[in-house]
Amino acid sequence: MTATPHRYRTHTCGALRAADIGGQARLSGWCHRIRDHGGVLFIDLRDHYGMTQIVVDPDSPAFKDAEKVRSEWVIRVDGKVRQRPAGTENANLPTGQVEMFVTALEVLGEAKELPVPVFGDLEYPEDTRLTYRFLDLRREKLHNNIMMRVKVVDHMRTAMKGAGFNEFATPILTASSPEGARDFLVPSRIHPGQFYALPQAPQQYKQLLMMAGFDRYFQIAPCFRDEDPRADRLPGEFYQLDLEMSFIEQEDVFQTMEPIISGIFETFGGGRPVTKNWPRIPYAESMRKYGSDKPDLRNPIVMQDVSDIFRDSGFKVFARILEDKKNQVWAIPAVGGGSRAFCDRMNSWAQGEGQPGLGYIMFKADGDKTVGQGPISNNIGPEKAEAIRAQLGLKDGDAAFFAAGDPDKFVKFAGAARNKVGEDLNLTDKNRFEFAWIVDFPMFEYNDEDKKVDFSHNPFSMPQGGLDALLNQDPLTIKAFQYDIACNGFELASGGIRNHKPEAMVKAFEIAGYGEETVVERFGGMYRAFQYGAPPHGGMAAGVDRIVMLLCDAQNLREVALFPMNQKAEDLLMGAPSEASTKQLRELHLRLNLPEK
Numbered sequence: 001m002t003a004t005p006h007r008y009r010t011h012t013c014g015a016l017r018a019a020d021i022g023g024q025a026r027l028s029g030w031c032h033r034i035r036d037h038g039g040v041l042f043i044d045l046r047d048h049y050g051m052t053q054i055v056v057d058p059d060s061p062a063f064k065d066a067e068k069v070r071s072e073w074v075i076r077v078d079g080k081v082r083q084r085p086a087g088t089e090n091a092n093l094p095t096g097q098v099e100m101f102v103t104a105l106e107v108l109g110e111a112k113e114l115p116v117p118v119f120g121d122l123e124y125p126e127d128t129r130l131t132y133r134f135l136d137l138r139r140e141k142l143h144n145n146i147m148m149r150v151k152v153v154d155h156m157r158t159a160m161k162g163a164g165f166n167e168f169a170t171p172i173l174t175a176s177s178p179e180g181a182r183d184f185l186v187p188s189r190i191h192p193g194q195f196y197a198l199p200q201a202p203q204q205y206k207q208l209l210m211m212a213g214f215d216r217y218f219q220i221a222p223c224f225r226d227e228d229p230r231a232d233r234l235p236g237e238f239y240q241l242d243l244e245m246s247f248i249e250q251e252d253v254f255q256t257m258e259p260i261i262s263g264i265f266e267t268f269g270g271g272r273p274v275t276k277n278w279p280r281i282p283y284a285e286s287m288r289k290y291g292s293d294k295p296d297l298r299n300p301i302v303m304q305d306v307s308d309i310f311r312d313s314g315f316k317v318f319a320r321i322l323e324d325k326k327n328q329v330w331a332i333p334a335v336g337g338g339s340r341a342f343c344d345r346m347n348s349w350a351q352g353e354g355q356p357g358l359g360y361i362m363f364k365a366d367g368d369k370t371v372g373q374g375p376i377s378n379n380i381g382p383e384k385a386e387a388i389r390a391q392l393g394l395k396d397g398d399a400a401f402f403a404a405g406d407p408d409k410f411v412k413f414a415g416a417a418r419n420k421v422g423e424d425l426n427l428t429d430k431n432r433f434e435f436a437w438i439v440d441f442p443m444f445e446y447n448d449e450d451k452k453v454d455f456s457h458n459p460f461s462m463p464q465g466g467l468d469a470l471l472n473q474d475p476l477t478i479k480a481f482q483y484d485i486a487c488n489g490f491e492l493a494s495g496g497i498r499n500h501k502p503e504a505m506v507k508a509f510e511i512a513g514y515g516e517e518t519v520v521e522r523f524g525g526m527y528r529a530f531q532y533g534a535p536p537h538g539g540m541a542a543g544v545d546r547i548v549m550l551l552c553d554a555q556n557l558r559e560v561a562l563f564p565m566n567q568k569a570e571d572l573l574m575g576a577p578s579e580a581s582t583k584q585l586r587e588l589h590l591r592l593n594l595p596e597k
Helices: 063-068 126-131 140-162 203-211 250-268 283-290 316-321 340-352 375-380 382-392 407-424 466-472 502-511 516-522 524-530 544-551 582-587
Strands: 024-037 040-047 050-056 074-083 098-109 185-187 195-197 216-225 236-246 280-282 328-334 359-366 369-373 399-405 435-439 444-447 452-455 482-487 490-497 537-543
Touching: 024 050, 024 098, 040 063, 063 098, 140 216, 140 236, 140 250, 140 544, 203 216, 203 236, 203 524, 203 537, 236 250, 236 544, 250 435, 250 482, 250 490, 250 537, 250 544, 280 283, 283 407, 283 435, 316 399, 328 382, 328 407, 340 359, 340 399, 340 407, 359 375, 359 382, 369 375, 369 382, 375 382, 382 399, 399 407, 466 502, 482 537, 490 544, 502 516, 502 524, 516 524, 537 544
Parallel strands: 050 098, 280 435
Antiparallel strands: 024 040, 024 074, 040 050, 074 098, 185 195, 216 236, 236 537, 328 399, 359 369, 359 399, 435 482, 444 452, 482 490, 490 537
């Protein structure tokens, strides 16, 4: 007795091979591309697994039905698998040796005219793509990005369990906490006038898991922040590989997580080199050399302090700036940037960034010497120009650009100029992943707006020197056991060793202007837990979306998320946010006080 074939398919659209030639098959999928070659119809039939070329000629009983189908119709076909004619094979397709001659065709789902084409890689307005995200996700590149994400997350889970971590799911409805951004609040129907919050991160819960004795926790954690949209973050929600460990020091986190993160990039990075033995760069050094706490180390440019050369020099602009002891002049060496056209372009770029301009010296061969050229060089004279050239190791055809003033104020601009020079002169090697641990972040910073000392990073971090440092050191000189992972100019992860001693926690918050009652009120659960035997612990969180974005060479995070919001924090597909009905508001005991339009 012959078995009845499956209602929709005996094979997927990516399964047929030369070994299947001569056999019968049934396929179901979407009509990706339809071509009419002199009355013979060729249809590329696509599903999640791949693509098969099907052929329908006028002799086939299915021909009349096949003539009706259009792009993205869903069909089921029966037919015979045969070898493609010589010269028409497609080496780029796993099914490229075969085609299927169709004898029966059933339309399973018709498609209206498409607002976004699935075939091809044309750019379409993002709001249209997000409104019809289900179509957008059929496109090969986006479909592959999402499947890359699935594989990366699977790999993360396997690697973390292999390193002795257990996966725990922490609550989504929780209490409001000042993580640094606004909470999404959820009104409680049962408790009128009170609100839950969606977690900005599972920070307190994961520390409480360490108090509870679970030793090693991880989670692919959803995080919710009601922030103004930013180019480098998905609005509303994002995911992180969240983890915490007990009885560890900073180095234990590094030794555990470096091979796991490297392994992800070695496995899914397409053979691109990945840093071996990540450097540990102190925050102050990173800002000084690269103008960023997430430096792109594929760019070889290292900025240098040349203040001493300009002090009391003939270039009055810089000499006057340097009369203030806190001010400095930094040089950005530009190998191959010594043309007037390039220097003028950089100057115009700086003006576009809100700067008065960007001073420079070009270096040119003059006989057996290399000399400086340009207005700055003329003002400081050949000896000082040579001193700059020698310090920066520059030669004929190179240039140096300069940023001057208070480094705290110009550092971000200097870092952007370094990136711009590296990019425009093709000095930045795009074909690799360069990692570093950024360490020794300052525990506190001075908040100019509020005229007070504030936490600079994570308020739960252990200060280097512990309680003694908090009691006896200038707060602005205290460093924290805090660290970030930087890769190719992005912050991929952030973490720290936690301040697990109640008296040190209270003192740290006191320095930032919060009394013990505030600590008890806002972090009561964790503060209480610290009173009952708290182990030394620490951890980190790595951005899943950002890791996948780098691996996929995507231009923004929305290219690696299933159903993201647009830049106005709107879900155009589902129509969120939306107004609540009067009945819903009444049940929640809420009345709206909307701004006037």
